[in-house]
Amino acid sequence: MSEGKVIGAYLVPNQALPVLAPEASPGWQSLAHSYAQVRAEIEASDADLLLLFSTRWVSIIGHQMQADPAPDYWVVDEDFHQFGSLHYQLKMDAEFASLYQDCARARGLTARTVAYPGFPIDVGSVATLQMLNPENRLPAGIVSCNMYSDRAETLVLGKAAADAIRQSGRKVLLLGVSALSNRMFGHWIEPASDRIHSLKDDEWNRKILELLGEGRLEDVSQLAREFHRQANGDSKLKAIWWMAAAMGQHNHYRGRVFDYQPVWGTGAALVGLQPTAKAEGGLEYDEDEVDVFVGDRNVLAPQPSKNHE
Amino acid sequence: MEKGRIITGCLAPHPPHLAYASNPQQNEPKASGAGAWQPLLDAYARLRQSLAAHDYDVLVVHTPHWKTRVGHHFLGVPHFEGLSVDPIFPNLFRFHYQLDVDVELAEAICRQAQAEGLVTTMMRNPEFRVDYGTITSSHLVRPQWDLPIVAISSARTYFDYSDEVGEREMLALGRATQHAIEATGRKALLLASASLSHRHFTEEPEDPEDPSFEHIYNPNQAQWDQHVMELMRQGQTRRLLEEMPDFIAQSVSECRDGSLTWLLGALGQAEIPATIHGYGTVIGTGNAVVEWDLAAQEVGA
Ligand SMILES: [Fe+2]
Numbered sequence: 001m002s003e004g005k006v007i008g009a010y011l012v013p014n015q016a017l018p019v020l021a022p023e024a025s026p027g028w029q030s031l032a033h034s035y036a037q038v039r040a041e042i043e044a045s046d047a048d049l050l051l052l053f054s055t056r057w058v059s060i061i062g063h064q065m066q067a068d069p070a071p072d073y074w075v076v077d078e079d080f081h082q083f084g085s086l087h088y089q090l091k092m093d094a095e096f097a098s099l100y101q102d103c104a105r106a107r108g109l110t111a112r113t114v115a116y117p118g119f120p121i122d123v124g125s126v127a128t129l130q131m132l133n134p135e136n137r138l139p140a141g142i143v144s145c146n147m148y149s150d151r152a153e154t155l156v157l158g159k160a161a162a163d164a165i166r167q168s169g170r171k172v173l174l175l176g177v178s179a180l181s182n183r184m185f186g187h188w189i190e191p192a193s194d195r196i197h198s199l200k201d202d203e204w205n206r207k208i209l210e211l212l213g214e215g216r217l218e219d220v221s222q223l224a225r226e227f228h229r230q231a232n233g234d235s236k237l238k239a240i241w242w243m244a245a246a247m248g249q250h251n252h253y254r255g256r257v258f259d260y261q262p263v264w265g266t267g268a269a270l271v272g273l274q275p276t277a278k279a280e281g282g283l284e285y286d287e288d289e290v291d292v293f294v295g296d297r298n299v300l301a302p303q304p305s306k307n308h309e
Numbered sequence: 310m311e312k313g314r315i316i317t318g319c320l321a322p323h324p325p326h327l328a329y330a331s332n333p334q335q336n337e338p339k340a341s342g343a344g345a346w347q348p349l350l351d352a353y354a355r356l357r358q359s360l361a362a363h364d365y366d367v368l369v370v371h372t373p374h375w376k377t378r379v380g381h382h383f384l385g386v387p388h389f390e391g392l393s394v395d396p397i398f399p400n401l402f403r404f405h406y407q408l409d410v411d412v413e414l415a416e417a418i419c420r421q422a423q424a425e426g427l428v429t430t431m432m433r434n435p436e437f438r439v440d441y442g443t444i445t446s447s448h449l450v451r452p453q454w455d456l457p458i459v460a461i462s463s464a465r466t467y468f469d470y471s472d473e474v475g476e477r478e479m480l481a482l483g484r485a486t487q488h489a490i491e492a493t494g495r496k497a498l499l500l501a502s503a504s505l506s507h508r509h510f511t512e513e514p515e516d517p518e519d520p521s522f523e524h525i526y527n528p529n530q531a532q533w534d535q536h537v538m539e540l541m542r543q544g545q546t547r548r549l550l551e552e553m554p555d556f557i558a559q560s561v562s563e564c565r566d567g568s569l570t571w572l573l574g575a576l577g578q579a580e581i582p583a584t585i586h587g588y589g590t591v592i593g594t595g596n597a598v599v600e601w602d603l604a605a606q607e608v609g610a
Pocket of ligand 1: 323324373374442504563
């Protein structure tokens, strides 16, 4: 079996409204149209696995990998229940989930596969797969977003994904399910008048998209903390950390911004990144680089495992 | 119609571990009985015993695990049944539930809260899955499931604006809850479904119920929890509310989801001593089962 590899990546929105009610807002309609373009690109590729990291699936016990081969249920959005339910029948690559778990553990992470009938697949992942892989032409994998993990741990999770992909022989497209700015309107708005919550968020989103459009994924990864602080980024932008680490931490990509629209005030973008030989300039790498996770810091707490021994 | 009233208010934490350890027939996974959370199971037993002396006809639950960013939502369908699988601890909680909702009371609180200036919404989608916080707290307090409930979501005001704004909203929501209960003639039991300190360990032992693993995440959390419980015991409600933003920030408290402040608001910020039925840790978080017995207070007065 030849070595597997990441053949590309997409940043996709974390909200289901463009799927539930595209007609309600020009922005959501535009996203629905752009999803179709991304879907066509995926269908034209030779990918044989879609691997998602979703900020809408929060975990506490390390990192969870979805391993139910055929999840079959429905999800109702916690806020937008009046827009209806999303019924899903998905196809998961259970063998890959198990391999990813092993690779994560080999790098010091706590990881486990989950496969339970009725498990609530998160609304971000369901929306993404319905738009990009509606017939389950490709199997998928989903990994959770640990609420306590910071950059180091998330990079290791991304590198473990790269390990698993290499060993699996799969040709993989990564999907980072995440908003950019994640400030929402806290009241009911007229969907047609949706806009980015603040000018500042909008400006930061556009800066990030400018860099991604130039293929500068590693630069965006290095900027994530500042972006998160300034523009209320979604989950510290962990999806970007994960993608950047899984793809080798560099700027050798061809980037394409398919769309950027507001969804209830948040910044929702569809961006594609294809590996290319040519690096874009302007590199400024100064964050830590971590290969193995040595555990929760537990500065004030005794190590639970030691206590347990 | 007789004027309604709140019979008792409880802090009723919802770690799914406690439902799991009770081995109810509705839950698919079965616990070993190794005893890691026995102090909390005993605390809930004492609470149930105490509540047996009271007559009430509805449970009103504020839950941190229905997280809404567009205001405060209320279950608005008369009956739900289904399977609740905890996305975080699916190994422990896969609970088959059937429950009735007191929609009339939910609508009354929803209207009253709107009149207080809050953004409110009735949840009318019958396919909605009821969250595990609501189910766990309700089950541990009244496993018979013979009374209707009202479930209120946790608006993200603390997170999207600030802890102070969140606190003010929750006090207003509490007032609205109290007024709606009075206006609808209900005798209500209120449940704030929340832990105190709330930093978790991010790994789990082979047997999740292994008592040699279980302890508080760090001494800072333990001290804050003890302090907060002392304020409750002494009936220093206003001081507790004054210190709430510090408590939230310094102990990573789940009170940031608003449940406890909602409860104290609904109790009219009454300075009455609470009964601490017990305290224990669950995967590092601090949990107390606490009762503010308004009915006993009235008898004593
Ligand atoms: Fe919780």
